[in-house]
Amino acid sequence: MSKNLNIKKHIFSILKGLIIVLMCIFLYFTFSKPQASSKDFTTVQNGMLNNIDLSTMELKDNISIKRFLNLEPEMFENIIYYKSQDALNADEIVLVQFKSIDDAKIFEEKMEARIDEQRNIFSGYAPEQEDKLKNSIIDVQMNYACMVVSQDVKTIHDQFLRSL
Amino acid sequence: MIFNSLIFIFFFLPISLILYYLTPSLYLKNIVLLIISLLFYAWNDPATLILLILSILWNYLSGIQISKETKHRKLVIITSIVFNVVILFIYKYIDMIVPFEVDTSHVPMGLSFFTFSAISYLGDIITEKVEPQKDIVLFSLYICFFGKISSGPIVTYAKMQPQLELRALNRTKFYTGMVLFIKGLVKKIIFADQFALVFQGLSSNNSVLGAWLYTISYALQLYFDFSGYSDMAIGVSKMFGFDFDINFDHPYMSKTIQEFFRRWHISLGNWFKNYVYIPLGGSRVNNVLYVRNILIVWFLTGIWHGADITYIFWGLYLGIFVLMEKFFLKKGLAKLPRFISHIYTLLIVLIGWVFFFSPSIQSAFDTLLKMFGFGAASFADSDFLFVFTSYLVLIIFGIFFATPIYDKLQIVSYNLLKNKGIIITSIVYVVFFVICISLMVGSTYQSFLYSAF
Amino acid sequence: MKQKRSEIAAHYIARIVFGLMCVVLVINILIPDQKNSQAENRSLQTFPDFSFDDLLSGQFSRDLNNYISDQFVGRDSLIHIRYLLNKMTGVKKIDDVYLGDGTLIQENSTVNEEQMNRNLNAINNFCINHQVRSGFLLVPNAANIQSNSLPAYSNTADQDAQMDQIFSMLDTSVMTIDVRDTLDKHKDEYLYYHSDHHWTSLATFYAFQELASSFELGKVKKSDYTIYRVSDNFKGTLAKKVGSVGIQDDIEIYVSENLDDYVVMDESNGTRSCSIYNSEGLESSNAYDVFLGGNTGLVQIESLNDSDRHLLLIKDSYANSMVQFLLPYYRTITIVDPRYFYEDIERIFNLNLITDVLFLYNTNTFVQDTSIADVLE
Incomplete structure (x- = not known):
């Protein structure tokens, strides 16, 4: 009997305590956004591609970036684009450093469009390539972002995250 | 969502008005209005709806608690109000205090306005100008009614309360x-x-x-x-x-x-x-x-x-x-x-x-x-x-x-x-x-x- | 009594406006989405794809806002209303376009120093390495030559200073073809379109006379050409940008009297034609496309004349109306637009036995260009 009374008396405080806890959780998640990386581009690039076999890939120039990725290279602080030398291979690696975080949205959209385009090309006759595209990763981390189509996509992505 | 947008004027407003006026009783109308208001609030940044709801619940409970509480009255009053102030402070002023960069781009819409409304509600309960609102729908509507949540005016509870329970809906x-x-x-x-x-x-x-x-x-x-x-x-x-x-x-x-x-x-x-x-x-x-x-x-x-x-x-x-x-x-x-x-x-x-x-x-x-x-x-x-x-x-x-x-x-x-x-x-x-x-x-x-x- | 009157007015106003809201709501829902705006010459936002990520980030709402705005019924007419309101209250500029007297003029662009230096270096190196006749024709824009058509107190970037700087940075092996004085002499003539940012064929003709003398192509007079007016209601880019009312242009083509047959091959699109004038372009929403059908990466023209000269023309859209004047003098003309060109310029150069290289740009585009250096290097 008295236990019920006690709970009733304190129900408000209990509920309010719960609200405080929920609020703290909410605020924590709201404010714990990823921070911009202070590492320079070369460090991130080397870290991301450490031990990755690039012998069948080619580092492409600005014209290729415009042509294949539909991106304007001058829009970014830094950008590199590796593409497989073999026309029938969908491997691609893109690493960018943004001048402004607002550019991330456009980059993401263009990369998604690129993956879609590639999937259309390879679907139906090259299932291996299609799989690679399905497992591809586009990841924006504040001022850095990458797009990876590769057998080693998990490794490359992990190394990308760790080098930031 | 803001009032001066095409989507509000030619979509949200007419549909809200039609839904509202088709609803029979004032009681149901208030519920419909509450749902519309929550939708309005969540429109641009759904995550902030959580904060709004938590704030409403807190102040709803606090209002009733303050009017009932005798032993630790001062403590309850202070903590109730401080909660609101702290939330406001964190979103608006954290930049001034904390040394590192904080992402303040997601300030909940109308935070200053509805927080001030809540504090005024508690204040009026403390001075016994008003009775606490026990109906959660009516109280929520006071805090988050979309007509005034985004940028005011800051309406006192005393002014709005009678209108929540009874308002003339004439054409004029x-x-x-x-x-x-x-x-x-x-x-x-x-x-x-x-x-x-x-x-x-x-x-x-x-x-x-x-x-x-x-x-x-x-x-x-x-x-x-x-x-x-x-x-x-x-x-x-x-x-x-x-x-x-x-x-x-x-x-x-x-x-x-x-x-x-x-x-x-x-x-x-x-x-x-x-x-x-x-x-x-x-x-x-x-x-x-x-x-x-x-x-x-x-x-x-x-x-x-x-x-x-x-x-x-x-x-x-x-x-x-x-x-x-x-x-x-x-x-x-x-x-x-x-x-x-x-x-x-x-x-x-x-x-x-x-x-x-x-x-x-x-x-x-x-x-x-x-x-x-x-x-x-x-x-x-x-x-x-x-x-x-x-x-x-x-x-x-x-x-x-x-x-x-x-x-x-x-x-x-x-x-x-x-x-x-x-x-x-x-x-x-x-x-x-x-x-x-x-x-x-x-x-x-x-x-x-x-x-x- | 007056209280009642305002209430009566409110009665009418509210009903009309609420009615409008509902009608527009229904129409907007019923009418299928438009993909492009004829009047604005851009693609319109279609109903955004739904994803939880987008919903949570607020992107979905933003896209939905743009969607409602872009697909709004009567959008084109509403934009004209905005133009009229601005014009009638004396506003003289919408975005970067000046509302002149019966004409629209774009403000001068500022220089992207880093890119422009890169481009000029690349141009210089290219010309030095290839050791053929090279020229740079930099065209001034309307705000420069016809500055008295600008509204009072306008203040736009000093393009003359920009052009002087560019000419001074060119290597001696590159001929500078400065048409400012020539155009200035004719500045009261119809040199620039009123509704578009391009120059007219007349202005191109005057500039060609300068070019012909620098490149030793011979002397020409207007009577050497038959002039046809192919459009009298051309509404160009500027008209679309501001939604102007009552401003339109004539487009003229200059067909040379000593013109032999020729073939135009658009290498980027894989099409062939026997005319540089494109009727589809003329009928399209951007009639200036009558010249070459618009901009593509690589176009090859082969003529049946007995010239032994082969031109490499590296250009922006201003050169499109220049090609008609160049036709009689070159066996082949290879036209490259660096913004859309993905091939190897050296291969093109050697393949076509290039004897003359001409860069033709308008200043506003040139000072902001980001493609030239990449193509030449």
């Missing part, structure tokens, strides 16, 4: 509300947004007249922006049966700074008066404490607008003039012709706005010096003339509508032209509504100035 109210909404839309789209272009066009101007027009255009932009949005809010609320008090009363007609704040952002001024100034003793104390009270209120008024030293400076600057008026200035002004008082007020207010819009105290003084001839490259340059001649019509009409002359003319036209006056007014309003839509369709997104507060 609906029509008047719609007209007020259109009026606010015109103020925002045709005046505020265009004055914003003038202001931007003169931002790097180095002439004396350029600096003056820069400041004057901001003064008019801010007035039309905020009073326009308030009109839209009060108009929308009226369409759902709520009568709220006006938030702006031709403030640029004021003859003293004291009067200015009885006419500018009235609901905020009232809030500070009732929940800070009067609890501190108001003017019923000795002079020292009185000065302290005034300075505290004005400091808070300044910082309410933003976590910047310029806002604090603006607030205290005006507070000092209020003090000067109280102690000697007002008597002096009363001896002079009225238009001198008017000019004095406009001048002091304009100078105040320079601090309000400048990014730093330094740049504020640079602008002020330019206005008075120091550091300006010329009296008037071609950039100033270009902007001035481009927007002369806007400037003239802007000043005209900042005065109550239009309202008087409206009454005269009804009396003289009788029914023709009705037709003319109707046509004018509809035409200007369409013009607003054309400007909205064409322009890039122009966000409401006060929505950051």
